[in-house]
Structures are given as structure tokens and as C-alpha cells.
Amino acid sequence: MTDHVTDRIKARSWRESVVEYIRVEATPADKFGHQPRLYALAQQIAKGQDCDDDVLFAAAWMHDLGVFIGHRPSDPVELARWDHVPYTISRSRELLPQWGFPAEKLEVVAETIRTHEAKYTPLVPEAVVLRDADILEQLGAIGALRAFVKVGRDTRYATYSDVIPVLERALTVLPGLLQLEVSRELARERVAALRSLLEAIRAEAAGNLH
Structure with missing residues (x-):
């Protein structure tokens, strides 16, 4: 700068x-x-x-x-x-x-x-809040956008198929890591949106996602 x-x-x-x-x-x-x-x-x-x-x-x-x-x-x-x-x-x-x-x-x-x-395990109130917020950012439509934009520019994700397991893990693991009830409430709609998106991708790709 x-x-x-x-x-x-x-x-x-x-x-x-x-x-x-x-x-x-x-x-x-x-x-x-x-x-x-x-x-x-x-x-x-x-x-x-x-x-x-x-x-x-x-x-x-x-x-x-x-x-x-x-x-x-x-x-x-x-x-x-x-x-x-x-x-x-x-x-x-x-x-x-x-x-x-x-x-x-x-x-x-x-x-x-x-x-x-x-x-990580947060030890102060601000850390609990920020960690929950960061988890929520990995769910829903925003979570999917943030994951898919890495395809082709991040060496870990050469194709769309490389991203799907990341989103599936987010869907199954991350909601259970939220610490606050308000965060879990906010997660419900995001989880539903991400699950619906993944189901649609699987259906439309019919095994041919690359």
C-alpha cells in the first residue's frame, strides 16, 4: 500500500x-x-x-x-x-x-x-459470536457461492466435483458446531437452502458433474 x-x-x-x-x-x-x-x-x-x-x-x-x-x-x-x-x-x-x-x-x-x-473452541463472548457467524457464512446460498468461486483458481478445487464434498461436509457437520441458540435458529433456513441446492445439482448433473 x-x-x-x-x-x-x-x-x-x-x-x-x-x-x-x-x-x-x-x-x-x-x-x-x-x-x-x-x-x-x-x-x-x-x-x-x-x-x-x-x-x-x-x-x-x-x-x-x-x-x-x-x-x-x-x-x-x-x-x-x-x-x-x-x-x-x-x-x-x-x-x-x-x-x-x-x-x-x-x-x-x-x-x-x-x-x-x-x-477451535472460543473462550470469550466475542469469539463465540464471531465463530458462529463465520460458520453461518459457510452455509446456505452464500456458502455455496463462496465455495464455487474457488473452482479453477484454488489448487484444491480444479472442478465443481471437488467442491461438492466440502459443501456436503458443511451441511452435515457445521450446524452441530454452533454454540448459541440464535445461531442455530439462523442456520435452519441456510441449511435447508444448501440441502436443496445440492439435491438440485445432483439431479441436474445426473452423475456428470465435472
């Missing part, structure tokens, strides 16, 4: 600065939509929970920084071993204070980012 862009970001409120930074850094461009959707979901889930909205905002917008092109390794072998979370936490600790984010909240942001993936 050029110095004049960095300076322009610093002149904004810290939330505006975060959004502007991610808008510039989110590559491929379709990666950008995940952040505002995730924060909106987190806000919806967090109603009635003892959560700090500053932490939720910062963690939701920054949590995937290490998966963007330019932040992750370009070498395929290194990329296959890449864990983006430590990098994202480190960069968040560096960048957020520069934009005016409260320093005393940085460790909670780090902890929330650390356990945002379904395979």
Missing part, C-alpha cells in the same frame, strides 16, 4: 480506516463481501450477549487478512502449509492502534481472531 493511501486512512475514524484498508487489500475482489456480511451476522447474533462491539467490528473485518493475495505466500508449497491466523493477529496488533483503536482491547481482538474458525 502506498504512503499516501496509508496517510489518507489514518485521517479517518478507526472503523472507516479498517474498512478502507480491507477494501484495498481484499484480493481477489470477491473476498471483500465476506467482512461486512460477517459483521452484520455477528451483530445479529450478539444481541443479548455480553459483547464489545468494537472488538466484534475489528475482529470481523480483520480476521481474514492473511488469506488475501499479497499477504499470503505465493509459492504453492508454502501456501499449502500457510496458517493465516498468526499473521493476521500480528498485523492487526500493528495496524489497529495506528488507526486509533483502543489499545486495551487489542488482546480480546487477537483472541477472537485466533478462534474464529469452526475447529
Whole structure:
């Protein structure tokens, strides 16, 4: 990022600065939509929970920084071993204070980012909310879009057939990992939509999906 862009970001409120930074850094461009959707979901889930909205905002917008092109390794072998979370936490600790984010909240942001993936056990309320929101983003029509867009540009997914098992696993495993009742309620419609889509794909492909 050029110095004049960095300076322009610093002149904004810290939330505006975060959004502007991610808008510039989110590559491929379709990666950008995940952040505002995730924060909106987190806000919806967090109603009635003892959560700090500053932490939720910062963690939701920054949590995937290490998966963007330019932040992750370009070498395929290194990329296959890449864990983006430590990098994202480190960069968040560096960048957020520069934009005016409260320093005393940085460790909670780090902890929330650390356990945002379904395979981890969240230990703070904000992490529980963000993890549930991230799981919901892998279900429904949005989950399918996010999976299918990887075909041909992610070495793990050369064809549509490579994506189907990922969506099937999401359908069978992820809903059971949600921790909050409000999240489970939100998941019902998404699960039904994803199940219907997979059934339609199987029926229309008639064994010839590639």
C-alpha cells in the first residue's frame, strides 16, 4: 500500500480506516463481501450477549487478512502449509492502534481472531459470536457461492466435483458446531437452502458433474 493511501486512512475514524484498508487489500475482489456480511451476522447474533462491539467490528473485518493475495505466500508449497491466523493477529496488533483503536482491547481482538474458525473452541463472548457467524457464512446460498468461486483458481478445487464434498461436509457437520441458540435458529433456513441446492445439482448433473 502506498504512503499516501496509508496517510489518507489514518485521517479517518478507526472503523472507516479498517474498512478502507480491507477494501484495498481484499484480493481477489470477491473476498471483500465476506467482512461486512460477517459483521452484520455477528451483530445479529450478539444481541443479548455480553459483547464489545468494537472488538466484534475489528475482529470481523480483520480476521481474514492473511488469506488475501499479497499477504499470503505465493509459492504453492508454502501456501499449502500457510496458517493465516498468526499473521493476521500480528498485523492487526500493528495496524489497529495506528488507526486509533483502543489499545486495551487489542488482546480480546487477537483472541477472537485466533478462534474464529469452526475447529477451535472460543473462550470469550466475542469469539463465540464471531465463530458462529463465520460458520453461518459457510452455509446456505452464500456458502455455496463462496465455495464455487474457488473452482479453477484454488489448487484444491480444479472442478465443481471437488467442491461438492466440502459443501456436503458443511451441511452435515457445521450446524452441530454452533454454540448459541440464535445461531442455530439462523442456520435452519441456510441449511435447508444448501440441502436443496445440492439435491438440485445432483439431479441436474445426473452423475456428470465435472
